[in-house]
Amino acid sequence: MIFCPFLLFLWIIGISPCVLPNHCDVALTKEDVRCNCSSKALTHIPTDCPSNTTDLELSDNNLEIISKKAFTKFTQLRYLFLSNCHVTSIDQSAFDNLTHLKELSLLNNPMKTFVGNIFAPLGKLQVLHISYDLLSKYPGESWSDVLHLTNVFTCSEPSNGLFA
Template sequence: MFLLIILKEPKTPEAGCSCALSRCDCTNRGLTSIPQNLTKNIRRLDLSRNQITMVQAGAFINLPRLQELDLSSNQITMIQPSAFENLPMLQCL
């Protein structure tokens, strides 16, 4: 007998991001800030093609396992000190 498990991509209520396992796709969602309600298990976060203008201090404090972060094609004009604090595994920005 075979057991089939279907993993549905949950959406975070605040950002409308599509997240599955350790990846979260928040591309082209009209975001103006970094979502704060994402799961701690995320290793890859794509925030490209939004309207994010600032990366605040501690913006990713709840994502200690993050390895890849894409902020391309935003309107970032300011990155506060300590914006990328608590990201010991970050390899690609």
């Protein structure tokens, strides 16, 4: 009962927190549904975050491979953070259905390359963070369908100098 005044306060200001079975924290505001699953030693994308999640924080986990249609249920996602997740591979259709995504962070993952057209479903993507990834090349077809991309953050160039 000690937490009741605090929960009431959060509800009054428009934030409704809860904790999911996989220990992800969910915060609801009038405009956003934020599911924070960072640093939970996850090896796969959680399925119990709400389907109307707008911000999904998965950084500092052990995801390694992002499988096809991994984010299918998250059709309202606008922000996706996959930094420091040991990602080595992202399937061609992993980002299908993420048509509202504005920002994607793949910082500090040991990927060697992107599959061609990997970002094609992300028609509204504006910001991409790929700094400190071990990419040997950045295929030109990866960018061809991302019409609204305004910022690509990278602190290292591809090992062979190819940024198509």
